[in-house]
Amino acid sequence: MKPTKSPHRRRLLTKIFLSVFLLVPILVGSFPVFPGSGKGVLIPQQVARDISQCARSLLDALGKDQREKIHFVATPGSKGTEALSTWTYFPGERPGLKLNEMTAQERVLAQRLVRSGLSDTGQLKWNAIVALEDVLRMMSAASNRSGKPDPSRDPGLYTFAIFGEPGANAPWGWRVEGHHISIKFLLDGNQVLSSTPAFLGAAPTVPLMGPNTGTELLDEEEDLALTLMRAFTAEQKEIAIQKSGLPRDVVTGPGHPGAPDALGIRLDQLDPSQKILLDALIDSHLAILNSSIEQAEKSRITDASLDEIRFAWWGPLDKEMRHAYRIQGPTFVVELVRTAGDPGHVHIVRRDPDRDLDDSPLLQHLQQAHGE
Secondary structure (H helix, E strand, C coil), rough: CCCCCCCCHHHHHHHHHHHHHHHHHHHHHHCCCCCCCCCCCCCCHHHHHHHHHHHHHHHHCHHHHHHHHEECCCCCCCCCCCHCCCCCCCCCCCCEEEHHHHHHHHHHHHHHHHHHHCCCCHHHHHHHHHHHHHHHHHHHHHHHHCCCCCCCCCCCCCEEEEECCCCCCCCCEEEEEEEEEEEEEEEEEEEEEEEEECEEEEEECCCCCCCCCCCCCCCHHHHHHHHHHHHHCCHHHHHCCCCCCCCCCCCCCCCCCCCCCCCCCCCCHHHHHHHHHHHHHHHHHHCCCHHHHHHHHHHHHHHHHHHHHHHEEEEECCCCCEEEEEECCCEEEEEEEEHHHHHHCCEEEEEEECCCCCCCCCHHHHHHHCCC
16 A cells, blocks of 8 residues: 655645746756757846847937848848858958948947947947057058058948847847957847857057057956966976967967867966966956856856866067967867067957857857758
């Protein structure tokens, strides 16, 4: 004879069953697993709504011809949305709507869209990099025999694009890109499916003319790395410093997705104070993001195997001379390359090989799900 279950036990089992029954769809819906280990990171619903509302406000303010330029209406991954997965940080034309094709009020709305995905720090860096185009324009005129500036040095050439329907029950995204800038986000509900490839650059890193004369840009990302290197013992430097040639530029730039060979010193080879410095360095690269997105992306890094994170350095320990470093873990790659010394020229790229929008399991999933 089987023992009967007590009412208390039946209620407990019922609660467990309902909890699992309700939780599974939430997890499956909130974390769609793509081929490989790529998945979205969760942000608060209100933050996701704010981002989509900023995109919708910009679209609603534009005229028909402008909307046709900026809005790629198909769901990302479909035919016609290839501009989301192609990128460059060189001057030149891009698909989308340029700042110089917007009215002053439309530019305000474009800035709000940028601000929705970035932090105060990120917004300041974005605007400072754009402002450097005026400095480069003045420098090009001064160095040109004719005195005419380089027409490609123009802050009005930064270009916005929106993909899919903001806030719809399907993936959608936006991108702003121009010389030394590539910022993009792909969202689905309250998930950030991707925020990479992300690129920031500065030339000169310290402008010697214009309204921002003397303002150092992208300095924290270099200073923290140098502080970490100088904190290493001689034995640790032997592991961290690479004897191979100094990279001419970032290795994982446009057309070079995926994870490079892991090099350098591992996190588990550092003492506690050095681990704090490396953690602060990683934070400095995520700090451009809206705090909710930053925390979600940082959790993705820390939830993976921390001991597999490596730090590698190339070149002299001198901020004014050419050097490079790479931080790499199971879910991310960050590179910084100082391609020239005085007046300074720095490139920074952040990658997530499983979720990059130029080639990754995520992109392949989108193309299979929504492509023709």
